[in-house]
Amino acid sequence: MLAVGAHMIGGTAGAQENAASADSLAEVVVTGSRIVRKDIEAVSPVATLSGEDLAQRGYSNYDELLFHVPQLDMSESLLNNDGRTYINLRGLGAARSLVLIDGRRLQSGGFGTAADSGAPDPSLIPPALIKSVEVLTGGASSVYGADAVAGVVNFILDKNFEGFKISGNLAGFQHDNRNSYMQGIVADRGDPTSKGNTFDGPQYGLDLMAGTHFADGKGHITAYLDWAMTTEVSMYNRDYTACPLDSTNQCSGSFTAGDPNFYFPAIDASKTLQKDGALAPYSNNLENWGRYLSTYSPTKRVRSGMFVNFDVSDHFKPYAEFNYMRTQNSNYYDPPGTFGLPVNVSCSSPLLSASQQATICGSQGLNLGPNDTFVVDLYKRSVEGGQQYWDRVYNSFRAVTGVGGDIAAGWHYDVSLLYGNTDSSQVGLNQMSRSRIVNAMTLTTDADGKTVCASGADCVPYLLFTPGGITKAALDYIAANAYVVGRSTELVANGYVSGNLPLTLPTAGHPVALVLGTEYRKETMSTTFDDATHRGDLSEAGQQTDTRGSYDVKEFFTEAAIPLIENLPFAKDVSAELGYRHSKYDISGSNSTWKVGLNYRPIKELKFRVGFNRAVRVPNINELFLPQSTGIWTGTDPCSGATPLYTAAQCARTGVSAANYGHVSANPDAEFNQTLGGNPHLQPETANTTTFGVVMSPVEHLNVSIDYWDIKISNVISAVAPQTAVNQCALNGTAELCSLIHRAPDGNLWLDLQTGTGGYIEATNENVGMWHFRGLDALVDYQWRLAPGTVKLALNGTRFLKKQYENISGVASTQYSCEGLLTTSCPFATPKWRHSFDVTYMANSFWNVGLTWRYVGAVADPGVTGIDGGIGAQSYFDVNGTMRFGDDWVISGGVNNLLDKEPPLVSLNLSGNYYNTPNGPYDQLGRFLHLSVSKRF
Numbered sequence: 001m002l003a004v005g006a007h008m009i010g011g012t013a014g015a016q017e018n019a020a021s022a023d024s025l026a027e028v029v030v031t032g033s034r035i036v037r038k039d040i041e042a043v044s045p046v047a048t049l050s051g052e053d054l055a056q057r058g059y060s061n062y063d064e065l066l067f068h069v070p071q072l073d074m075s076e077s078l079l080n081n082d083g084r085t086y087i088n089l090r091g092l093g094a095a096r097s098l099v100l101i102d103g104r105r106l107q108s109g110g111f112g113t114a115a116d117s118g119a120p121d122p123s124l125i126p127p128a129l130i131k132s133v134e135v136l137t138g139g140a141s142s143v144y145g146a147d148a149v150a151g152v153v154n155f156i157l158d159k160n161f162e163g164f165k166i167s168g169n170l171a172g173f174q175h176d177n178r179n180s181y182m183q184g185i186v187a188d189r190g191d192p193t194s195k196g197n198t199f200d201g202p203q204y205g206l207d208l209m210a211g212t213h214f215a216d217g218k219g220h221i222t223a224y225l226d227w228a229m230t231t232e233v234s235m236y237n238r239d240y241t242a243c244p245l246d247s248t249n250q251c252s253g254s255f256t257a258g259d260p261n262f263y264f265p266a267i268d269a270s271k272t273l274q275k276d277g278a279l280a281p282y283s284n285n286l287e288n289w290g291r292y293l294s295t296y297s298p299t300k301r302v303r304s305g306m307f308v309n310f311d312v313s314d315h316f317k318p319y320a321e322f323n324y325m326r327t328q329n330s331n332y333y334d335p336p337g338t339f340g341l342p343v344n345v346s347c348s349s350p351l352l353s354a355s356q357q358a359t360i361c362g363s364q365g366l367n368l369g370p371n372d373t374f375v376v377d378l379y380k381r382s383v384e385g386g387q388q389y390w391d392r393v394y395n396s397f398r399a400v401t402g403v404g405g406d407i408a409a410g411w412h413y414d415v416s417l418l419y420g421n422t423d424s425s426q427v428g429l430n431q432m433s434r435s436r437i438v439n440a441m442t443l444t445t446d447a448d449g450k451t452v453c454a455s456g457a458d459c460v461p462y463l464l465f466t467p468g469g470i471t472k473a474a475l476d477y478i479a480a481n482a483y484v485v486g487r488s489t490e491l492v493a494n495g496y497v498s499g500n501l502p503l504t505l506p507t508a509g510h511p512v513a514l515v516l517g518t519e520y521r522k523e524t525m526s527t528t529f530d531d532a533t534h535r536g537d538l539s540e541a542g543q544q545t546d547t548r549g550s551y552d553v554k555e556f557f558t559e560a561a562i563p564l565i566e567n568l569p570f571a572k573d574v575s576a577e578l579g580y581r582h583s584k585y586d587i588s589g590s591n592s593t594w595k596v597g598l599n600y601r602p603i604k605e606l607k608f609r610v611g612f613n614r615a616v617r618v619p620n621i622n623e624l625f626l627p628q629s630t631g632i633w634t635g636t637d638p639c640s641g642a643t644p645l646y647t648a649a650q651c652a653r654t655g656v657s658a659a660n661y662g663h664v665s666a667n668p669d670a671e672f673n674q675t676l677g678g679n680p681h682l683q684p685e686t687a688n689t690t691t692f693g694v695v696m697s698p699v700e701h702l703n704v705s706i707d708y709w710d711i712k713i714s715n716v717i718s719a720v721a722p723q724t725a726v727n728q729c730a731l732n733g734t735a736e737l738c739s740l741i742h743r744a745p746d747g748n749l750w751l752d753l754q755t756g757t758g759g760y761i762e763a764t765n766e767n768v769g770m771w772h773f774r775g776l777d778a779l780v781d782y783q784w785r786l787a788p789g790t791v792k793l794a795l796n797g798t799r800f801l802k803k804q805y806e807n808i809s810g811v812a813s814t815q816y817s818c819e820g821l822l823t824t825s826c827p828f829a830t831p832k833w834r835h836s837f838d839v840t841y842m843a844n845s846f847w848n849v850g851l852t853w854r855y856v857g858a859v860a861d862p863g864v865t866g867i868d869g870g871i872g873a874q875s876y877f878d879v880n881g882t883m884r885f886g887d888d889w890v891i892s893g894g895v896n897n898l899l900d901k902e903p904p905l906v907s908l909n910l911s912g913n914y915y916n917t918p919n920g921p922y923d924q925l926g927r928f929l930h931l932s933v934s935k936r937f
Contacts, residue, residue, distance in 0.1 A: 083329025111486025118622025
């Protein structure tokens, strides 16, 4: 969504450099500064691309375009997301990447459980009105606020559109299912999968926009309305996702299965219900969620809004903006499950057959009497009741009103008020009630000898130990729905003046430019859950409480651009850039951010730039107040099983007693408990960003820029990955990490958490330590005339030199690096080199065609062999073209992932998304075809 090829990034950036000294260049505000001057060049790298180039990719969702930008990571997997998009510059997290609309903030995307929830959702922005997108990757906290640690993405909209335009688009995925290995292992299970060619996931869109002047040209109004829809792709529609893979490259699944598994903690034994009612020792009876899950979630989106401005005079120019979006998203999951719900059962219960009573309570089992009771943990997937799914609705509204104008010659002002809110409602349908399951399995017989619930009332027996014994009435009785309603708001009052001081250095030709401003911002958030969730009664959700929180900040800021030397030998332009922002938060007190930069252009064709930014970022509203909840993480417990991976001494650090060592129950489907959520006691984090770059134009139409960047964040606001906590605690004994591990009395991390029989890893937000990222960006573009048009070549590449994490500040044993790796500690693929290379031919204004080569370097896990041992370099090729008929008709189309390349496959230990594919810049669903037509009146 931010860049569709290096030709925009490199080419436009180079064009800006060459044009900066042109006398005819109009005064503008460049992203990264509020200074209005035509001679100012930004120290931080700013890349610019056009809305037309964005449209040529054919995507209806912004997040799909993230694959094309080497400087961006996917915050979440594209697959089965919740209908929102988050921008994640440098992989530092969406909370550190600020999104702007014409230089003003975009509010939070609303409540969610994802790591980046609470960050801005750019889906509110109408694609058809995007004039350009500017991406600043050097930090801009002193200009826009401390949350611009990684940089800024600024969407510039066409607010002066004239006429009427209608656009329609159609797109979809096509894939040839030809993975014979996956088809074979899925067939061995008797599960469905697709074979051969398939076309699915169609996407549709319609855009309307209109604009006109009024009041003799003093005023202008632009309005828009658009609709977009994406449709579902299921796991079984791709052979490579038709079943989840384990580390041996075999089909895995969930221990909570359609044919129920029962765990008896008293003897640490599991049994499976057979078709004839017998209870056999457990043997790989796992439910394949590939039969049910959506890999690509259906979403409907409607956007509308308008922009109005009226120039009363040069000194008084009021304006207003209104944006609205409604998003409906559905996530389809496998049928609901009991996930280890413990139930007390009497040996004489009518729930059990005579043979089952003998197997469980007899001398070869628990050796109990007929009146004794036992505890059994239930692992039943309610396949009889059908899939569960979540319906989500987001309503986002944004309004801006303000006034700007000239104060005097060379001085301007702007005062604005921004309000934004996002209301979200999420409804989980076809859930199950824990308490009702217990009631429905606590049985007796009435006077007529009929099996009934001991609790009476409307309870219907849930005959889980009887094959085919579950009735619709029982399913209706235990059924439950869930909901959560969230609301987030943002209020920003901003005012500043910008102009030229009566101060020009003797060696310069332009005066010093200055900005002075102040800003007030308030953020709020609230969530409300249903009663069943309050009680912790849902089988697949932990207990949660309603939350509310808010904070406000008062700030003043200043910028200065100081021309030092101009038009001297080997010093055509030397200028300095300064910025300072003081912030006073009601929750954490005062802090300051600042920047200093220097531009040096010895000759017209060569420029050096260096910058340093200091930011102190307070936690955002979701990091503070996101409700804490329980969830699961996939991976391994290296201290479980009869032969643990780690020694007794190492496992003791993680909470395994000597008596439990070698006896900790292993989870067959590699899923473990964790707690997630916000933390109102978080402290600010501090970031230092250094950039150094060179920009060259050695020959006409050739632009080259190379930028070194270094970002170091201390007191990082994040959560320690559960797998990392377990591994590093065992290996290094770090007290802070070991304190996050809460094992059950028998040492397990996976049994039922609410009843205390299961342990968990604490993965709530903390101030965890230090991150240190370092790399190089290379942008090259060149064009030449080839009659009857022009050929453009462009490269946008990034080299990761360091991606280092330190979970505890100053503790070297908690450090690890992720560049070039994909491991359990580094679950997001980080190739050392990644690029996008474009070749475009433009035949004047009539037609153009383009080819893009997207390259993702290899990643590895040096200590692992097999499916998780590493991923080789991946290349994807895209083609696109546009034809124009007169001034009114435009037809664009193309094919992304032209060769229909499958994503690389990994096991559940690394996928992080249930779909056998790693989180990273890999195409997930095969070939993507798109076509759009627009008509302007």
